[in-house]
Amino acid sequence: MLTLPLREAREMERRFTGLNTHLRQVVSQSVPPHNRRGEADIHIESGHTGEPPLAGTYVDYEPAPREYELSVAQTVLRVHSRVADLYNQPMNQTERQLALTVEALRERQEEELVNNREFGLLHNADLTQRLHTRSGPPTPDDLDELLARRRRSEFFLAHPRVIAAFGRECNRRGIRPRTIRHQGAPVISWRDVPLLPCDKIPISETGTSSVLVLRTGEENEGVVGLHQTGIPDEYAPGLNVRFMGIDEKAIISYLVSAYYSAAVLVPDALGVLEHVEVSR
Numbered sequence: 001m002l003t004l005p006l007r008e009a010r011e012m013e014r015r016f017t018g019l020n021t022h023l024r025q026v027v028s029q030s031v032p033p034h035n036r037r038g039e040a041d042i043h044i045e046s047g048h049t050g051e052p053p054l055a056g057t058y059v060d061y062e063p064a065p066r067e068y069e070l071s072v073a074q075t076v077l078r079v080h081s082r083v084a085d086l087y088n089q090p091m092n093q094t095e096r097q098l099a100l101t102v103e104a105l106r107e108r109q110e111e112e113l114v115n116n117r118e119f120g121l122l123h124n125a126d127l128t129q130r131l132h133t134r135s136g137p138p139t140p141d142d143l144d145e146l147l148a149r150r151r152r153s154e155f156f157l158a159h160p161r162v163i164a165a166f167g168r169e170c171n172r173r174g175i176r177p178r179t180i181r182h183q184g185a186p187v188i189s190w191r192d193v194p195l196l197p198c199d200k201i202p203i204s205e206t207g208t209s210s211v212l213v214l215r216t217g218e219e220n221e222g223v224v225g226l227h228q229t230g231i232p233d234e235y236a237p238g239l240n241v242r243f244m245g246i247d248e249k250a251i252i253s254y255l256v257s258a259y260y261s262a263a264v265l266v267p268d269a270l271g272v273l274e275h276v277e278v279s280r
Contacts, residue, residue: 068119068226070259073108077101077241081250098241098254105239105258111200112260113225114157114212119261121157121212121223122201126267136277138166138211140175143190143273146213150268152220155182156190157198157212161278163188166195207279213271222269226261 004012013020040060045052077098084094117123129149133142138158143166147153158166167188170177179186182194189195193213203209215222227238235241238260244253264270 066263068261068263070226070228070261071112071116071119072257072259073105073112074255074257075101075105076244077254077256079252079254081246081252084252094252098235098256101256102236102239102258105256109258109260110198113262114198114200115202119263121214121262121264121270122210122272124262124264125212125270125272126264129267129271131271131273132275133273133277136275137169137280138162138273138276139169140173140190142276143211143213146211146271146273147191147193149271150213150215152215152222153193153213153271154215154222155193155213156195157201157214158195158276159199159201159203159209159278160197161203162201162209162211162276163195163197165276165278165280166190203278208275208277211273211276213273215269218265220269221266223262223264226263228259231259 013023040058042059043055043057045054079094079097087093112120114121115123131142131145131149133139143156146156167177177188177190177195178192180189180192180194181187182189182196187194187196198212201210201212216224218224229237231238231240233240233242235256239256239258242255242257244255246252
């Protein structure tokens with residue numbers, strides 16, 4: 001920041017008329033009051049009697065919201081025609097190979113949703129929702145701070161080694177995290193918020209990683225996944241399989257494509273605990 005004594009500022013205004021005009025325009029601009037989240041305050045009157053004049057208000061909105069272009073992961077599945085003709089019993093070889101291909105695409109999609117520079121969760125968390133650990137390893141205090149920054153946190157995402165490091169910190173303090181069932185599987189939790197393993201969250205060469213906490217769903221103003229339905233030759237939501245023909249070697253080709261992206265609807269829907277040590 002550049003500061004000037006008032007006397008020198010007046011001298012600058014006298015010498016440079018363009019600067020004087022610009023400063024007066026800035027001062028004359030009326031900026032509406034904002035709350036701590038940067039949104040325009042909604043003026044509400046309460047506790048009054050009689051008929052006093054009520055203050056006018058408006059709800060802040062983004063005039064040019066961010067647009068998300070769906071990303072794509074693609075591959076070409078090749079199956080020899082004799083395999084499809086002779087070896088589809090008792091198991092359909094084409095269907096099994098296609099299922100494995102789709103699974104690999106979904107794995108790549110998960111990695112992109114976490115690490116992509118444009119829409120990945122690690123790179124789209126608001127600066128106010130990024131925290132550092134208190135002492136290095138992930139502690140109950142760190143997770144409490146993450147939960148305190150948002151409402152209705154649904155789950156944590158962390159690398160399995162980070163979850164193991166959190167378990168060591170709990171053991172050191174004599175705390176036993178509660179085990180709950182999430183989608184039919186037992187997982188450990190903190191404050192009844194499940195810690196779900198995600199090996200797509202990277203661990204740096206120095207042995208540090210990150211912990212994500214999310215609130216999901218459009219109705220909850222959370223993190224939402226984006227995909228297009230009703231695409232040609234749709235195999236699953238946002239994924240299609242298109243026949244590409246048979247070449248001169250009798251090999252059948254299928255183009256398998258997955259379209260996806262993710263959006264954080266409001267800043268407090270996603271939080272990140274950074275520089276989490278896992279090797280201590």
